[in-house]
Amino acid sequence: MHFFTLVIQRHPLLARVCLFVLLPIVLLCFATLYVLDLSLAQNHQQIKVPELNAPVTIDYDHNAIPTISASEDLAVFYGMGFVHAQNRLWQMEMNRRTAAGRLSEILGRSTLESDKLMRVLGLYENAKKMWQQLPADDKKVLTAYVKGVNAGMAQLNVLPPEFLLYQHQPEKWTEVDSLSWMQLLSFQLSNSMLTDIQRAALIQAYGLEKTQALMPLDIDASAITQLATVQNMADLEPLIALAQNFQAQQKQFVGSNSWVVSGKHTKSGQPLLANDPHLAYSTPAIFYLAKLNGDKLAAEGASFPGLPFIVIGRNAQIAWGLTNMMADTQDIYVERVNPHNINQYLYDGKYLAMQLKTELIEVKSDFLKPAEPAVTINIRRTIHGPVISDLNRSENSFAYSLKWTGDEQNGGTFSSFLALNYAQNWTQFKQALSTFVAPVHNFVYADKQGNIGRYAPGLIPLRSENSGMLPKPGWLSDTNWQGWVEHAQLPQQYNPPSGMIVAANHNLLAEDYPFYLGNDWAPGYRAQRVQSLLQSLVQSGALAEPQSFKNIQQDITLPKAPAFLTVIRDLQAWLENHQAQTQNAENQQTEKYIQTLQFLANWQGEMSADSAQATIFSAWMAHFTRLLVEDDIQATADFINARNYLAQFKEQENLWLLQQVLSQGNTLWCDYQLTATTESCQQLLWIALQHAVDELEKSYSSDIENLQWRQVHHAHFPHFPMSDAKYLTRSRAKSDNLLAGLFHRQAQSKGSGYTINVAPVTLDETRRFAQLVGPVYRQVIELADNGQFWFTAIAGQSGNPLSQHYDDFTDAHQAGRYFTFSSGGRDRDKLPLMLLPELTVSQRASQWN
Numbered sequence: 001m002h003f004f005t006l007v008i009q010r011h012p013l014l015a016r017v018c019l020f021v022l023l024p025i026v027l028l029c030f031a032t033l034y035v036l037d038l039s040l041a042q043n044h045q046q047i048k049v050p051e052l053n054a055p056v057t058i059d060y061d062h063n064a065i066p067t068i069s070a071s072e073d074l075a076v077f078y079g080m081g082f083v084h085a086q087n088r089l090w091q092m093e094m095n096r097r098t099a100a101g102r103l104s105e106i107l108g109r110s111t112l113e114s115d116k117l118m119r120v121l122g123l124y125e126n127a128k129k130m131w132q133q134l135p136a137d138d139k140k141v142l143t144a145y146v147k148g149v150n151a152g153m154a155q156l157n158v159l160p161p162e163f164l165l166y167q168h169q170p171e172k173w174t175e176v177d178s179l180s181w182m183q184l185l186s187f188q189l190s191n192s193m194l195t196d197i198q199r200a201a202l203i204q205a206y207g208l209e210k211t212q213a214l215m216p217l218d219i220d221a222s223a224i225t226q227l228a229t230v231q232n233m234a235d236l237e238p239l240i241a242l243a244q245n246f247q248a249q250q251k252q253f254v255g256s257n258s259w260v261v262s263g264k265h266t267k268s269g270q271p272l273l274a275n276d277p278h279l280a281y282s283t284p285a286i287f288y289l290a291k292l293n294g295d296k297l298a299a300e301g302a303s304f305p306g307l308p309f310i311v312i313g314r315n316a317q318i319a320w321g322l323t324n325m326m327a328d329t330q331d332i333y334v335e336r337v338n339p340h341n342i343n344q345y346l347y348d349g350k351y352l353a354m355q356l357k358t359e360l361i362e363v364k365s366d367f368l369k370p371a372e373p374a375v376t377i378n379i380r381r382t383i384h385g386p387v388i389s390d391l392n393r394s395e396n397s398f399a400y401s402l403k404w405t406g407d408e409q410n411g412g413t414f415s416s417f418l419a420l421n422y423a424q425n426w427t428q429f430k431q432a433l434s435t436f437v438a439p440v441h442n443f444v445y446a447d448k449q450g451n452i453g454r455y456a457p458g459l460i461p462l463r464s465e466n467s468g469m470l471p472k473p474g475w476l477s478d479t480n481w482q483g484w485v486e487h488a489q490l491p492q493q494y495n496p497p498s499g500m501i502v503a504a505n506h507n508l509l510a511e512d513y514p515f516y517l518g519n520d521w522a523p524g525y526r527a528q529r530v531q532s533l534l535q536s537l538v539q540s541g542a543l544a545e546p547q548s549f550k551n552i553q554q555d556i557t558l559p560k561a562p563a564f565l566t567v568i569r570d571l572q573a574w575l576e577n578h579q580a581q582t583q584n585a586e587n588q589q590t591e592k593y594i595q596t597l598q599f600l601a602n603w604q605g606e607m608s609a610d611s612a613q614a615t616i617f618s619a620w621m622a623h624f625t626r627l628l629v630e631d632d633i634q635a636t637a638d639f640i641n642a643r644n645y646l647a648q649f650k651e652q653e654n655l656w657l658l659q660q661v662l663s664q665g666n667t668l669w670c671d672y673q674l675t676a677t678t679e680s681c682q683q684l685l686w687i688a689l690q691h692a693v694d695e696l697e698k699s700y701s702s703d704i705e706n707l708q709w710r711q712v713h714h715a716h717f718p719h720f721p722m723s724d725a726k727y728l729t730r731s732r733a734k735s736d737n738l739l740a741g742l743f744h745r746q747a748q749s750k751g752s753g754y755t756i757n758v759a760p761v762t763l764d765e766t767r768r769f770a771q772l773v774g775p776v777y778r779q780v781i782e783l784a785d786n787g788q789f790w791f792t793a794i795a796g797q798s799g800n801p802l803s804q805h806y807d808d809f810t811d812a813h814q815a816g817r818y819f820t821f822s823s824g825g826r827d828r829d830k831l832p833l834m835l836l837p838e839l840t841v842s843q844r845a846s847q848w849n
Contacts, residue, residue, distance in 0.1 A: 046834040049151040052078055059832035063819060064797035064805040065289045073294035074144040077308040079835060081148025082155075084288060085173070088305035088799040089153060090162040091284050092181075093170050094720055095306055099180035100124040104363045104375075106168050107721055112375065113391075115361050119377055120386050121187065121402075126409055127180035134179075134411040138418055142175045145308035149173040151835075160800050162722070165739070181306040182414060186406045189254070189439040192468070193330040193402055195520050198645045200470050205642035206632065210668050213660040214649060217469070218519050254278055254773060255505035255522055256323035257553070257756060258444040259530055260452045262499035267543040268784035271446035274549040275312060275321025276775035278758050283717040283745050283807065284799035287311075287777050289791070291821060292421070299421040300789065300821050302777050309417045312779065314789060317424040318447045319781040323503045325456050325491075327440035328518035330404040331463075331481075333384040333474030337397050345382050345399065346475040355381040384474055401474060403481065405438040405459040412437045416457065426451055426494060433457035434487055440517075442491075442503040446783050453494040454501045454508075460485040460517055469519055485515050502530050523656050525559035525754045546790055549780045554816040555756040560659055561605020564617075567662050567685070568601050574682040593690050599705055607759075609710035609750035616704060618713075618752070619692035620685075621658060622763045626650040627684050627691075628661065631673040651764040655754045699768075710748035713761065715771040715814065717795055717807075719743035726766050745795065745807050747814045749774075757816075780818070790818040 044060075056070045056079040064087075068079040084092065097103045101118035103111035118124070134142070150172050163170065195215070202211045211217060258275040266272045279286055287302040292310065301313015312321055338344035344351040357379040363372040380387040382401045389400040412435030419432035429445055433455060440458030445451075461468070461481040472479040491509060493501055505522035533552050537544055558564075575594065596616060603613035629650050633643045649657060661669050662681060670681040696704045700712060718727035722743035749771050753760035762770045780790040792813040798805040812819070 044831050044833055046836060047155055048836045048838045049082070049155070050838050051147045052151070052835060052837040055837065056082075056835040057832050058083060058835065063289075063809075064803075065291065065821065067291040067293065069293040071295060073297045074140060076292050076294040076297055077141050077144045078148035078151070080290060080292065080303070080308050081145040081150075081173075082152035082835060083290065084303075084305040085149045085152030086156065087797060088284060088288060089156070089170065090160045091799045092149075092173070092306050093163075093168075095181050095184065096173075096177040099127070099184040100177075101359075101361065104361055106166050106364060108364045108366055109372065110721070110725075112361065112363060116375075116377055116391055118184075119359050119361065120379055120388060120391060121406075122379070122381075122386060123183040123187065123406075124176065124180045126183050126407065127176045130179045130183075130409055130411040130414070131175050135415060138411070138415050139175070141308055141418060142178060142414070146173050146175050146178065161802070178306050178308075179411070179414065181304070183406060183409060185304070186409065186413070186438040187404075189324055190329050190404060190406065191254075192328045192518065192520055193332055193404070196330070196332050196468070196470055198648075201642040201645050203470075205636050206646075210632075213669060214646075214657055216519065216521070216523075216656070218467075254280070254324070255326070255758075256321075257504045257526055257530065257758075257775075258321040258323045258442065259500065259502040259504075259534065259549075259552075260321075260444050260446050260454075261501075261534065261544055262452050262495070263450050264499050265534075265538055265544050267545040268782060268787065270448065270450060270782065270784040270787065271319075271452050272544055272546065272549060272783070273319045273321060273444060273446045273452075273781045274553060274779065275323070275444065276553055276758075276778040277312065277322070278773060279776045280773055281715060281717045281771070281776065281794060283719045283743065283795045284797075285717075285776050285793060285795040285809075287793065288797060289793065289821075297421060301779065302793075307414075307417070309421050311417060312777070314781050315421060315423070318429060318445065319783060320420065320429070320446075321444045321779065322441040323444070324505055325440040325442050325458070326505050326518055326521050327456075327458065327460060328468040328516070328520065329406075329438060329440060329459065329461065330402060331384075331461075331468045332388075332471040333382070333401045333403060333479070334471050335382055335384075335387070335399040335401055335474040337399055339397050343380065347383060348475070348477045352383065354387070357381075382474065384480070400471070405461070408459055409437045425449065426453055429453075430455055430457075430492075442508065444501060444503055446781070448783050448785070450783075451495055452499070452501060454492060454503060456491040456508075457487070458490075460490065460515065463516060467516055467519075489515065491517075500531070500534055502527050502534070504530060523754070525655065526756050526758070529555065529557065529559055529756055546780045546782060546788065550790065550816070550818055552756060553775075553778050553780070556607045556751040556759075557755060558605040558607050558614075558617075558752055559754050560655065561603075563659070563663065564605070565601065565603070568597060571682055571685050571689075572597060572601070574680075575686065578686075590690075593686075593693055596693050596704070597689060607709060607750060607752045607755055609748060610708045612705050612707050612709070614709040614752075615707050615712055616692065616696065618653070618709075618761055618769065619696055620689050621653065622650075622761075623691040623695070624685055624688035625654060625657065625763070627672070627688055628657070628669045632669075635673040651762065653753050653761045653763060709750060712769045713749045713759065713771065714746050714769070715749040715759065715774060717745040717747075717810065718772075719745075719801075727770075727772065743801050745810060747810055749814065778813075778818075789821045791821070792816070792818050 052075060054071050054075040056068060056075050058079055059067045066083050068076050068083065070076045070079060097106065098114065099118060101115040101124070104115050153170065199211065199215065202214060256275065256277040260271055260273040262271055263269045286304065288305050290303050291300040299310040299313060299315040301310040303310055336346040338351045343354045343356060345354060359377050359379060361375040361377060363375060365372040378390065380390055384401040384403040385407050386402055387399045388402045416433050416436040423429045423432045425447060426445065433443060434457065436457035437459050440456060440460065442454055442456050445453040445455065462483045462485060464478050464482055504527035506524040506527040507521040509517060530552060533555065537548060600613055600616060603617065607614045629646050633646050636643050667678060667680065670679055670684050672679045693704060696707060701707045716727050720728055722737055723740050724737065724744065749759045751757040751759035758774050759771045760773050762772060777793045778791060782788050793809045794813050795810060796805040796808045800806060
């Protein structure tokens with residue numbers, strides 16, 4: 001005490017600063033943390049909640065995965081809504097507002113373009129129609145879930161931190177909110193309109209032959225003739241820039257791996273199933289893990305916060321996983337607008353009136369800024385769908401409309417997922433999926449009777465021209481869709497003789513399949529690697545077990561590595577010949593590049609975390625890709641939009657392009673357009689290697705032979721909207737968020753966009769080598785009696801950054817460590833959370849009688 005008295009006497013000014021400035025700040029910080037701590041989910045007490053028909057037990061394990069149990073299924077779905085709201089409320093709020101085009105009410109002008117797109121697409125309006133058409137029993141399930149969400153919201157002592165930061169009070173959750181979130185998911189996973197427009201622009205600017213090296217094409221003469229009707233595609237530039245960013249950065253890698261083998265190949269004698277969906281990384285993750293136990297319901301796996309069922313996982317008898325079928329379910333139509341009335345369009349020789357609608361978007365003003373006026377948006381629709389070119393406020397003599405299967409959504413996808421949770425065999429599995437609308441997925445299946453299968457449900461358009469790869473003339477009715485592929489004719493397999501099924505977004509159709517389903521398949525690299533590893537396992541005489549599948553999911557061998565080693569040897573031979581014709585001075589200057597090439601010559605294609613060769617190879621191919629396209633970008637003056645689309649190829653790794661160019665010595669791309677000479681691919685490779693070495697030495701380390709891949713390749717898990725804008729998909733906010741460090745997460749990574757362990761590499765300068773997409777969740781399921789359910793996941797169960805479960809999955813996920821749904825046992829000193837029905841007035845009266 002004497003010490004403090006002495007300090008006050010000798011330093012009175014310092015004492016006053018401590019007492020009246022620092023102490024209040026410290027106390028305020030502690031008070032804030034105490035209040036925010038109250039925003040964490042409740043997990044061990046008894047709560048009386050309204051509109052609940054039976055008690056619900058919610059038992060959280062060490063991983064914060066709840067087991068939700070009740071004597072009736074509707075109460076279980078109520079409990080699912082409760083835990084979703086308690087753990088993921090801000091995420092749910094952002095998702096429903098994104099779908100409804102209402103983000104700007106909270107976040108201001110940074111999300112205005114996203115809101116406009118959602119309003120034009122009409123996702124929320126479609127959700128209203130879905131609710132009306134939903135079967136009565138399914139409505140009961142969704143209503144029970146919604147009641148649980150609102151009860152969980154009401155029971156939070158304090159709202160999560162984001163609500164406090166944005167001074168926002170959430171509205172009650174509704175059934176339409178849940179269905180609009182389904183619509184948003186369908187749009188995000190159905191992106192063929194983007195490739196249709198990109199493909200058309202590239203063909204117009206660079207010709208069919210050069211475009212075929214950029215993306216696989218199968219276009220007939222009639223499609224090229226139709227392309228002549230497409231005008232001024234630059235009007236679609238704002239839409240495409242937004243939609244590409246919105247649907248997912250590194251969108252070409254959004255997909256999944258899934259495979260299943262029958263009991264004849266497994267140690268248990270029963271099927272084994274694996275699945276790992278590849279989606280945009282985020283914090284919190286898109287999935288929430290749960291176990292549901294009711295009177296008929298017994299399902300566990302991954303769910304979407306906002307929806308009541310298990311999306312990927314298993315029940316008592318079957319297990320399933322899913323991968324995107326990459327089906328073409330979107331078409332762009334060029335509409336001829338009446339020059340005297342922009343709200344009319346030509347269709348079979350007659351002008352038809354567009355459907356018109358005006359909406360207001362409320363915009364929150366920035367701090368200490370004048371109030372923002374509401375933004376008026378005029379929405380037009382044709383017989384094909386929404387006029388998406390209106391996002392550019394174009395009033396030309398033409399317009400572009402979007403026809404997609406999401407507009408046909410009647411609630412069938414909701415009903416399918418719900419029924420899937422109850423299916424007990426292959427027949428019930430297919431029956432559950434018979435109402436599925438969008439997006440088209442490959443569902444991989446296994447059951448405890450030893451059966452395996454694959455089924456691809458959803459609406460597949462029948463097109464008269466049997467192609468949907470380019471924009472179509474909307475004024476001709478024969479270009480419209482003619483109906484849907486029958487359910488019985490959808491792609492499927494059941495107990496194939498091989499005892500194996502692999503689905504990895506590649507083309508699984510038989511050569512004689514009679515219908516056009518699409519052309520935007522992923523290259524078969526991942527699928528071929530999985531099949532090769534499975535076949536090697538079988539041929540060795542070993543039987544598959546869960547660890548075998550985990551090892552495959554963690555595989556980081558680059559496909560086509562032998563082909564690239566051949567390229568390196570060819571380049572070495574070219575260099576020897578080149579050096580013989582040059583001066584010694586040049587040889588001395590380039591010695592370090594030659595040594596780097598020799599260092600790569602011993603590489604076997606492993607994109608491991610500690611590999612320096614993986615680092616050098618990735619930088620090398622990044623610069624080679626840049627050199628392939630940058631001259632064509634500069635040389636194409638008349639096609640601004642095509643230049644922008646081509647620029648995207650240098651921002652992401654593209655093994656398909658490299659394979660096409662290097663295997664064929666494609667001088668169409670290797671020749672540098674801005675010089676008078678004709679460059680070879682070897683010359684371009686040599687220049688690219690020099691640029692790569694120089695970049696790595698300048699930006700990372702002078703000792704690049706010890707520069708490990710993990711040191712430059714980082715996975716980012718952005719929080720919306722708190723993270724840096726360059727990692728976000730829905731906002732154009734500036735990169736100045738002071739709180740990003742509290743919400744944003746990142747981790748060292750391994751692999752590439754084409755390894756089974758998908759880890760795409762961003763190549764643009766602002767996010768060099770960053771990973772923004774990947775396996776957000778992995779599962780390996782044994783179908784044997786008492787078989788285990790193994791999983792890994794990104795981030796954590798909680799959406800609250802103050803929770804220990806906000807990011808506790810990430811390290812294990814990146815390291816390839818798995819959990820089981822039975823391994824995270826509850827602490828003995830913590831009782832489960834009990835939800836108890838409130839007594840009604842009549843029940844209270846009966847107690848007194």
